[in-house]
Amino acid sequence: MFKITLTSSMMILSLTTSTAVMAEQKLNVISSFSILGDLVSQVGQEHITVTNLVKVDGDAHVFNPTPQDAKAIAKAQLVVTNGLQFEGWMPRLIEAANYQGVQVIATNGIDVLSTKEEHEHHDDEHAHHDDEHAHHDDKHAHHDDEHEHYDDEHEHHDDEHAHHDDEHAHHDDEHAHHDHGDIDPHAWHSIKNVKAYIHNIAKGLIQVDPANTDDYQKNAKDYIQKLDKLELKINAQLATVPKTQRKVITPHDAFGYFARDFNVTFLAPQGTSTGSEASAADVAKLIKQIRHDKVNAVFMENIADNRLIEQISRETGAKMGGKLYSDALSSPDQPAATYLKMMQYNVDTIVNALQP
Numbered sequence: 501m502f503k504i505t506l507t508s509s510m511m512i513l514s515l516t517t518s519t520a521v522m523a524e525q526k527l528n529v530i531s532s533f534s535i536l537g538d539l540v541s542q543v544g545q546e547h548i549t550v551t552n553l554v555k556v557d558g559d560a561h562v563f564n565p566t567p568q569d570a571k572a573i574a575k576a577q578l579v580v581t582n583g584l585q586f587e588g589w590m591p592r593l594i595e596a597a598n599y600q601g602v603q604v605i606a607t608n609g610i611d612v613l614s615t616k617e618e619h620e621h622h623d624d625e626h627a628h629h630d631d632e633h634a635h636h637d638d639k640h641a642h643h644d645d646e647h648e649h650y651d652d653e654h655e656h657h658d659d660e661h662a663h664h665d666d667e668h669a670h671h672d673d674e675h676a677h678h679d680h681g682d683i684d685p686h687a688w689h690s691i692k693n694v695k696a697y698i699h700n701i702a703k704g705l706i707q708v709d710p711a712n713t714d715d716y717q718k719n720a721k722d723y724i725q726k727l728d729k730l731e732l733k734i735n736a737q738l739a740t741v742p743k744t745q746r747k748v749i750t751p752h753d754a755f756g757y758f759a760r761d762f763n764v765t766f767l768a769p770q771g772t773s774t775g776s777e778a779s780a781a782d783v784a785k786l787i788k789q790i791r792h793d794k795v796n797a798v799f800m801e802n803i804a805d806n807r808l809i810e811q812i813s814r815e816t817g818a819k820m821g822g823k824l825y826s827d828a829l830s831s832p833d834q835p836a837a838t839y840l841k842m843m844q845y846n847v848d849t850i851v852n853a854l855q856p
């Protein structure tokens with residue numbers, strides 16, 4: 501009896517296998533996180549299967565890869581990552597998997613946003629806060645050494661910085677978000693950038709699977725048309741909100757590119773990574789600024805611990821505007837299951853909360 505069952509199931513198995521071989525062998529693609537995974541799916545469509553390492557509603561900043569993730573990468577024909585140091589855990593994982601295949605860094609060639617510029621912009625806007633910011637600038641002064649714009653004006657600080665170097669190095673280890681240097685990795689919140697993502701993804705797929713070049717090119721073109729349409733719609737929606745109202749708070753600094761493209765000011769108690777907690781001083785300063793600038797709404801994030809944001813809402817009276825999807829998509833039954841849906845949902849949520 502047992503023998504018969506085994507034989508028949510083996511027959512089914514071999515039938516299934518030969519059918520699969522007769523049909524197209526799908527490319528096995530690994531994407532580092534869900535937002536990127538959707539973009540890869542849009543270009544690859546029926547020719548690929550995509551596995552996301554960081555799942556929906558997951559936080560890539562603090563992701564811990566498992567041996568299963570290394571196994572999945574070892575079996576892949578293409579690995580797609582965001583780059584800009586978003587996936588700090590990736591190089592080790594690629595090495596552990598001994599992956600030798602093609603890798604695509606989706607942000608290649610995009611217009612990168614530096615967090616340093618953001619601070620400077622911020623300073624210009626709030627000139628009357630100079631004294632407070634001066635303190636803040638000292639904290640970040642060790643970053644200046646790396647910058648070309650480090651000019652004569654600052655030269656008299658050199659000695660001071662020199663003997664602080666060790667201290668700062670230690671400080672950097674403790675606070676991982678400072679390790680991002682001056683690069684903001686959240687480039688997908690710019691639709692312009694995502695068009696570059698799509699081009700890079702299509703290039704990678706074509707390199708690995710040239711037989712389907714026409715399909716990948718057509719899919720990329722179709723999707724970029726959808727992005728163009730969405731971009732126009734978002735601009736029209738945001739135009740209904742007066743510029744002075746366009747100030748919002750989120751838990752971590754994930755929306756710098758959105759801010760740049762769509763002219764909305766985002767403030768956050770945490771930096772561009774969720775890897776370390778906001779200090780009490782940072783929170784106190786933010787609360788002061790919310791009151792001063794009359795910021796109307798604070799938002800939760802799908803990937804974040806939202807207790808601090810709730811506290812800030814309570815202390816300032818700024819209303820809770822809802823939840824934004826920052827670094828991950830939602831599950832299929834929630835409103836941000838694809839990139840297009842995520843962007844639309846975020847804009848709807850922001851515009852709704854900011855209506856005068």
Ligand SMILES: [Zn+2]
Nearest residue numbers: 754772773827
């Ligand atoms: Zn983030």
